[in-house]
Amino acid sequence: MGLFAGSLPWAVMLFTPQPAGRSIDLVPLHDLPSWLAGDLGTAAAQVVGNLLVLAAFGFFLPMRFAAMASFARILAAAVATSVGIESLQWLLAIGRVSSVDDVLVNTLGAVLAAAVSRRWWVASAQELPRAGPTSPSVREPRATSGAGVGGRFRVSGSDQGVSRSHEHLCDDEH
Template identity: 35%
Template sequence: MDDDRRRVLDVALLCAGLAVAVLTLTPTGAAGWAWGAPLTELRWYATGLESRTTLFQLLGNLALLAPLAALAVLRWPALGTPHRLVVVAVAVAGGVELLQWALPLGRVVSPVDAALNVTGAVLAGLLAAAAIRVRRAPAGA
């Protein structure tokens, strides 16, 4: 990978990381945190998919770490395996939820959100890895 491409990916990764921080670690006005009970949240998703709010929340959680994961795989192609992506995505999503719990942001700490974040990150990372393989494949193969 040439230096210019590496620099562009580094800047894009920084921007994606900052976007995740702004979206997840800015205060909501209330102090402390709330627990997102997994069964309650799963029921909310399962029964509310016709609601714009529910659909927005679902898609937003799936998309939250996706750009970060895709850019990370483009920057470090060895990261583009399911096992590595799951490990890194769990660490990042878990870190976000841990910070939401530890800081007085008024956020909801949710294992379901973290699982959706991981799912979106892994899918995006695998798509980026597939794109790298296609790009490296010999023409006409």
Template identity: 50%
Template sequence: MLITFTGVILLTVLALPLAAGIVALLARRRTRAGEDHPWRRSVAEVGVVHGTVPWVWMILLPGGDEATSRVSLVPLVDLVTIVGDEPVLAVRQIVGNLLVFAAFGALAPLRFAALASIPRVVALAAAGSAAVEIIQYTLALDRVSSVDDVLLNAAGAGVAALVSRRWWAPERVSSR
């Protein structure tokens, strides 16, 4: 039996207590080890995984009968087509694509200092998105692998990184 988008969302919500428990266990372990910012690091790690994996899982679900597996490499063609044909579906598609790597964009710079740069976050999200699109096409999931999806996924990560930017650098502890 194949799982549906609704099933993935339900499982994601049901897994929230497990994710919270993992955060608490990681933070407690890090606190005992004397690591800096144990809660911040733990929330960031679990949040990146819990906020990204379900979206990627949904992308890799088989598509419907209305589309055949194909590649669209011309930027914005798919977006313009879907907006013109089905505006409501277009909004869902655009918002969904913006959210795929948003958790990564918002939380990865909190955990990994090397990613504390919006261009780096966008580049890594674009690479991850391109990899997912290639996998989607390679597995012949009856979906469209589109450069527009890569652009929107990377843009979503960039916007989320921009929103979370003020929290990237850990607060300095005064030496009083």
């Protein structure tokens, strides 16, 4: 939910048409000086705004999708997403500048936000079970009753769910 809610306002802003022609700047660090050359308010809005465009994406992505829980994957996903945004802005001719500097700063924002949330996605990844021989994708849910204090159950079975076995695990094994 946070991934969606944090990204929606930026998507609306990024795709709101402006009364200008389309333009593209593919030279790295060419637009950035012009962002900073204006008054402080405009510079702050440009830099902070571009940092925040993919911040929710970088913050929540590794918590929502365990497979994305690495800086390299977050970086790759942020670059791809930002390139997609800039490409759509140009293709739709909505009066926005499509710039490689936007891609760089959007990506930086996603990676910085991922660094802020790292403690939670690393903790989530450590709670995932080790792959077993019968079902590598089955999570070990915390037991709510019947397992004793701190007990865990492991559920394993075939992909079709035909047979299931429950095995009590002690916390001492972890």
